[in-house]
Amino acid sequence: MSVLIVGATGTLGRQVTRRALDEGYEVRCLVRxxxxATFLKEWGAELVTGNLCTPDSLPKVLEGVTAVIDAATARATDSLTIRQVDWDGKVNLIQAAKTAGIDRYIFFSILDAEKFPNVPLMDIKACTEKFLAQSGLKYTILRPCGFLQGLIGQYAIPILENQSVWVMGDTAPIAYMDTIDIAKFAVRALKVPETEGKAFPVVGSRAWGAEEIIQLCERLSGREAKVSRMPIGVLRGIQRVARFFQWTLNVADRLAFTEVVATGKSLNASMDDVYETFGLDRKDMTTLESYMQDYFSRIMKKLKEVEFAQAEAKKKQEKKKKKTYPRF
Structure with missing residues (x-):
């Protein structure tokens, strides 16, 4: 089976690519x-140049492909808006896939997207789900709600560098999941007919609040966090200002996502039936505790090595000074 992966250079897309290659699929990656994206080619994937927002580029990209795994989304720094990439681009891709006779289409949405019509990305994801369901393609929709990888920059690094960890008030606990594990579900869906025409939550073992994550990082690092609290009203004000400028529209739309976590309602779902349907074992999935423990174990070991090397260099420098300036 030949698989086209869209969004392959992203945090999730690269793990999907790696998983598909490891399982023996012929992998083609759509890249701008x-x-x-040379690292994808080094892994063994074929790179094809195209753009979701350029419909004429898609038919050639889909030639010889039997399945599509769609992990693309606009980034805050993109010149294109969320609407252009996540709606217009996805409509283009789904229509092109239908015309090309693609056998399977795996789409990454967001958990509870339909509950937040006033949040641009959530509303677009919910609309795309409906459009895909009506397309006639054999589809599977996966709904993660947060990546473990994002917690390193948000919590771990600021604590290690004695910088502020920014949190809002009573934010919603989130069931984060490792992108490596999310990729397992995406690639597995290609082989499981029972996943066709259905949507599934793909979330971690439990939901974690910001305070719990901070406490875990403090315990594993042995350092105290400097916590700074950002009122939701301030973020809303920044969002309104950002919407005035074309070049900050994506930032504004991303900031709108704070409305999701500001509800205080947990972003989580039962995974019992999901594991059974996909034939995967929850024991093989990475928990937030083990992910953070592995990270801090590696980084603290590295820091000790650096501190030891600096201490040894200082000793050598002092000995050299003594030899250069002998005492009488």
Whole structure:
């Protein structure tokens, strides 16, 4: 089976690519800039140049492909807006896939997207789900709600560098999941007919609040966090200002996502039936505790090595000074 992976250079997309290659699939990656995706080629994937927002580029990209795994989304720094990439682009891709006779289409949405019509990305994801369901394609929709990888920059690094960890008030606990594990569900769906025409939550073992994550990081690092609290009203004000400028529209739309976590309602779902349907074992999935423990174990070991090397260098420098300036 030949699989086209869209969004392959992203945090999730690269793990989907790696998983599909490891399982023996012929993998093709749609990229806008091949130079930024050379690592995918080194892994064994075929790179094809195209753009979701350029419909004429898609038919050639889909030639010989039997399945699509769609992990693309607009980034805050993109010149294109969320609507252009996550709606217009996805409509283009789904229509092109239908015309090309693609056998399977795996789409990444967001958990509870339909509950937040006033949040641009959530509303677009919910609309795309409906459009895909009506397309006639054999589809599977996966709904994660947060990546473990994002917690390193948000919590771990600021604590290690004695910088502020920014949190809002009573934010919603989130069931984060490792992108490596999310990729397992995406690739597995290609082999499981029972996943066709259905949507599934793909979330971690339990939901974690910001305070719980901070406490875990403090315990594992042995350092105290400097917590700074950002009122939701301030973020809303920043969002309104950002919407005035074309070049900050994506930032504004991303900030709107704070309305999701500001509800205080947990972003989580039962995974019992999901594991059974996909034939995967929850024991093989990475928990937030083990993910953070592994990270801090590696980084603290590295820091000790650096501190030891610095201490040894200082000793050598002092000995050298003594030899250069002998005492009488």
């Amino acid at each position: 800039n091949p130079r930024k």
